[in-house]
Amino acid sequence: MSHRRKAHRRASVLASAIALVTLAACGSPSPAKAGDGEPIRIGVPTSLTGAFGTYGRMIRAGLEAGLHCSTDGTNQVGGRPVEFVYADDGGDAAKALASATGMVGDGVDILAGTVSSGIAVKLAAFAEQQDVLLITGAPGIDELTGVNSHTFRASRQARQEAAAMSTLLPQTSGKTVVLAQDYSFGQKYVSTITDVFGARGAQVQPVLVPLDAREFTPYARQITEADPDLLIVVYYGDSAPAMWQALAQQGVLDSTTVASVLVEKANWAIYGPAAEKTTFVSHYYPGAPGGDLNTCLTEQVPDADLSTHDGFVAAQMIVHALSTAGPDDVTGMAKALDGWSFDAPKGPMTIRAGDHALLQDMYVTSLSRQGGELVATPRGVVPGTEIAP
Incomplete structure (x- = not known):
């Protein structure tokens, strides 16, 4: 110029x-x-x-x-x-x-x-x-x-995360429940997952939680009644620890495969009892x-x-x-x-x-406690060519 x-x-x-x-x-x-x-x-x-x-x-x-x-x-x-x-x-x-x-x-x-x-x-x-x-x-x-x-x-972008999570379905035609907050971000993420999973023949059922909700047992029970093959949790904010605790108390974490997007390490504590029972996808993480x-x-x-x-x-x-x-x-x-x-x-x-679009691999990871600290370890890599938006 x-x-x-x-x-x-x-x-x-x-x-x-x-x-x-x-x-x-x-x-x-x-x-x-x-x-x-x-x-x-x-x-x-x-x-x-x-x-x-x-x-x-x-x-x-x-x-x-x-x-x-x-x-x-x-x-x-x-x-x-x-x-x-x-x-x-x-x-x-x-x-x-x-x-x-x-x-x-x-x-x-x-x-x-x-x-x-x-x-x-x-x-x-x-x-x-x-x-x-x-x-x-x-x-x-x-x-x-x-x-x-x-x-x-x-x-x-969200479609790459959704496509990476779709690889966790035990069968491509399986049933997936998406637990998300009921506002624009959560609604849009549900729509993205529905598009990506639907293209692979999977059924998707949303469970949307109001932003001001403080009691999560009813939503955990909805998930239990749906009996999904995969539960995807897209949930952030101050109420997230209570939501994860409700999922644990209702046995959701032990009855189905649970997946989520890994947040930054400073906030891993929000997962509580779910930390070691959830499979995460991420584009990067400490120790990657x-x-x-x-x-x-x-x-x-x-x-x-x-x-x-x-x-x-x-x-x-x-x-x-x-x-x-x-x-x-x-x-x-x-x-x-x-x-x-x-x-x-x-x-x-x-x-x-x-x-x-920024084409890249996505990590599949898990969290485990080592010396009292949560540490992310890789479980696999989803090639960028397979999840291109």
Whole structure:
């Protein structure tokens, strides 16, 4: 992007972003235009506090580690230092869009690191309108795949998790119950599982629990009466420990195969008595196998977890885009990423050409107590080719 174009952007970006904010409230690079050594600034509007703050802080640690490991410790591309500019949105879409507006007005051409799915969708529309590159961080929402040519994801998506869990069915035509919270995320996850499992001939029955529920025995009994071959639990928040306890008390954990998506290690305690009786799927976890890049990641961030890996991958994508096309060529950077295959800390990944699905293997894991501490151990790997969305 020329200096003239950036000056024009500074004058026009606020007007074109107002509608989005209102909606939210309701290698060497090619020769750069800037002087040698001038920093390349990457805008990171993300949650560092609030409900999603844990994930945003993981993203931040992963971005810094990924930049370090992808540039042999120099934090430079083409002789220019790369700097991340963070803005805490606190989980508020209007704040995220306002921060992104200011960053783009200041000449930033790459945005990265979003953790909220709802915010990511709005930033994707913003990125396309403002002709900037967006590399989301942790959001697993399927709608980001194929949303536009400017948007890429650095993590897995719900359909990959659902497809990995479908491999746990004892028989493809078996009956599956999905226990989820009755709001948009839970409803959408049920819909995704129904689509994926239904395509394989399985029956799916949802059991939806109101967000304000505090008594879970009736829902555990519904599951017992359904007598499923597989129970998938998609349940988070403060009431999760009580829900898992109810499943244990009603004998659900001993009567069927139970599967869930592994959360970050700091929250493994929510599983309570279910921890060692549940099979988990995950795209990364502490102690996950990997090569030299995983060693580098864990040296930089010893407690690296789910979203730390996502931030690391985002940094890899940023370095590749900058090294191939340079910071002023948004179209060139997008083309460099479209169809790119690379090794992440967890192993091989491919950005599928056209819709930017991030193809990758998924882990099947279990938790066990070792020395009083829960430790994740691999039980198998589901190849990315088998679970491509």
